[in-house]
Each structure stands twice: as C-alpha cells, then as structure tokens.
C-alpha cells in the first residue's frame with residue numbers, strides 16, 4: 001500500500017501566494033490495474049506559469065499543477081519498466097498512478113554524470129523555451145545585441161548563453177549582485193541590477209549605446225516600457241513572460257507602446273513553448289549536446305524536501321533562485 005502526499009491550492013491566490021494558500025493532504029493509492037504504472041517523484045519543478053495558470057486551470061482544493069522527474073516503482077505496463085525515469089505532469093505529488101499517457105522518457109543518451117533534474121530545467125521545458133523563443137522568434141544574427149531580463153533564472157540564463165553561441169552580444173538584467181556575478185561567469189557581456197540602478201533607461205543605454213536588435217521579454221511592466229524605447233529599427237521581441245504582472249489583481253497600465261512598434265518597425269510576438277512540441281526532441285538534443293560540450297552552463301537552486309515545495313515556489317517568485325528552482329525528494 002502506497003500513500004501519496006500532495007500539496008493542494010486551498011484558495012485562489014490573491015497577490016503573492018502565501019503559506020496558508022497551500023495544504024498537504026495524504027491519499028492511499030489503489031492497486032494497479034493492467035496497463036498502469038506506479039511512479040515515485042524524485043525531483044519537482046516550480047515555475048512562474050503556476051501563478052497565472054492556477055487561476056485559469058485549477059479549482060480551489062485541487063492539487064497544484066506541475067512537472068516532476070519520477071521513477072517507475074511498479075509496472076503493469078511493459079512499455080514502462082520498473083526503474084525507468086520519466087518527466088510527468090502529475091502535479092505536486094510524491095506518488096501517482098499513470099496509464100503511460102504523457103510520460104516522457106529521458107533521452108536514451110542521457111549522460112550518467114548529468115543530474116536527472118536537468119530534464120526540468122536546462123534540458124527541459126525552460127531550456128526549450130529559451131531555445132525556440134530566441135531562435136525562432138528573435139532570429140538573432142551574428143553581431144546582434146540581445147537583451148534578456150530575469151536573466152539569472154531558468155529561461156534567461158539559457159537565452160543569454162544561446163545568444164553567445166550564435167555570436168551575439170548578450171545583455172542581462174537581474175535582481176541581485178550575486179546574480180550579476182553568475183551572469184558574468186556564464187558569459188554575459190553586460191549586466192545590471194534592475195533593482196539598484198537609478199534609471200533603467202540609462203542602464204540600458206550604457207549596456208548598449210546603439211540599442212537592441214533582439215529583446216527576450218520575461219518580465220513586462222516598467223522594464224518593458226524602458227526597453228521598447230531602446231530597440232533598434234526592425235528589432236524583434238519575443239514575449240515569453242510578464243512575471244512582474246502575475247500578482248496584479250487589477251491590470252496595470254503603462255505608456256502605450258504602439259508608437260515605438262510603428263516608428264521603429266518592430267516585430268513583437270508572444271508565445272507558449274508547447275507550440276513547438278513536435279520539435280522538442282530536436283531542441284532537447286541540441287541543448288544536451290551543448291551541455292555535454294560545456295558550451296551551455298547550468299545552475300540549479302535546490303530545495304530539499306517535498307514539504308518545502310510551497311516555500312520554494314514562493315521564493316522563486318520573489319527571486320530567491322539562481323538558475324532553475326528544483327525541489328529534491
């Protein structure tokens with residue numbers, strides 16, 4: 001008999017998520033039927049999308065949404081042998097039963113020396129977000145200047161490094177001086193702390209006096225207002241996220257952006273990474289290859305213990321993580 005522990009969302013978040021919004025429950029899992037497998041989660045991911053998507057997709061009392069790397073403990077499905085590792089979207093739960101649908105195996109050439117948690121980070125959804133969002137929507141050319149915010153996070157840190165691999169100049173902003181140190185270590189050319197600069201406009205100008213060809217947008221709000229004004233003509237903007245706005249109960253308003261888009265002839269496109277689902281194997285292969293070759297560095301912000309999952313989620317939204325926020329069993 002296996003008892004699954006799960007974190008539920010007690011009530012929809014108002015503003016920043018709070019400890020009392022989460023509740024730990026336990027449930028005995030039934031015996032397996034033919035075609036089913038029992039999995040045990042070893043690593044979980046906390047991601048910003050959980051904040052806006054919880055509103056759209058969850059009811060109060062539901063198990064929090066999310067992905068994990070899980071190992072098959074028991075199998076009544078020959079396609080999923082005991083001991084196999086899979087990425088699943090089973091939510092914040094320690095154990096679960098699956099009929100195999102939606103279980104994604106780690107690539108067969110996964111190197112022994114790489115943590116399996118990378119399948120939730122640099123070689124998983126966030127890495128693929130950086131890869132396809134930057135290459136397909138920003139279309140960076142050698143010599144271009146690429147700007148990314150939340151640059152020390154799971155997506156941003158990969159965006160800057162891919163920009164460098166493609167021969168661009170990478171400019172990143174982040175919210176602490178430790179994060180700036182990390183960005184320099186992984187090869188960013190220019191970095192600044194958006195919380196301590198006296199003017200975003202001046203910081204952006206200093207980092208690239210001639211402006212920006214590509215802008216990978218993770219943050220939105222005031223940062224975007226400043227960055228749009230410094231795009232070069234025919235600049236490309238990939239709108240990946242808007243984390244500075246996710247906790248707003250009333251939509252914020254800012255300067256109207258149409259004149260910048262018009263007179264600079266910018267192209268701005270929002271995206272959800274799943275649009276490239278069919279190309280995930282190609283992207284994952286390339287990301288893994290760059291990691292193995294040492295061209296793509298990764299950093300994980302590991303929180304130990306499933307019981308600390310809400311704290312890790314709230315901490316990530318406040319900027320406590322460098323690199324990918326991961327929870328380890």
Ligand SMILES: NC(=O)C1=CN([C@@H]2O[C@H](COP(=O)(O)OP(=O)(O)OC[C@H]3O[C@@H](n4cnc5c(N)ncnc54)[C@H](OP(=O)(O)O)[C@@H]3O)[C@@H](O)[C@H]2O)C=CC1
Pocket residue numbers: 047048049125126129150151152153154155156173174175176179218219239240241242243244245271272273274316317318319320321323324325
């Ligand atoms: N479109 C898509 O398919 C996907 C979109 N995303 C989006 O990409 C972005 C980055 O995600 P991910 O890399 O996983 O997360 P991160 O690892 O970057 O963690 C979130 C970071 O956001 C920063 N942040 C939080 N609040 C603010 C704020 N008010 N202003 C500026 N920065 C803030 C913090 O860094 P700091 O210390 O620098 O403030 C924090 O560390 C998010 O907007 C997310 O929604 C992610 C995956 C897929």
Ligand SMILES: CCCCCCC/C=C/C=O
Pocket residue numbers: 048049089125240241272273274
């Ligand atoms: C249930 C998996 C969702 C993965 C796609 C995440 C899209 C993120 C959007 C903004 O953060």
